[in-house]
Amino acid sequence: MNKLGTTRRTFASAAMLAPLASLLTAQGSTKKSFTFHGKVESIDASSKSMTVDGDKVEGWMDAMSMKYAVENADVFKRVKVGDTIEATVYDGDYKLYKVHVVKSSKK
Secondary structure (H helix, E strand, O other): OOHHHHHHHHHHHHHHHHHHHHHHHHHOOOOOEEEEEEEEEEEEHHHOEEEEEEOOEOOOEOOEEEEEEEOOHHHHHOOOOOOEEEEEEEOOEEEEEEEEEEOOOOO
């Protein structure tokens, strides 16, 4: 095989493994996960973040309004200000993973 073919194959392999590596690094296989609930107060899609008035997550964080990074920018296609969300968070990490809208239980 020529040098160009080897380079292309190496690049393609690295490109396929990069998302998996970043996922494992971001979440850490030994980090404890928690379920996060809160109400979206503002969205900043350009910085991949949202401000959420979050409920207390026992063992992770007290209830507070805070700006959080969001793992997947596709969430901004589904979530809007005022929505109640649920997400996964990890010990020592202030990014929201697997964000989805839930029906509010408040009446």
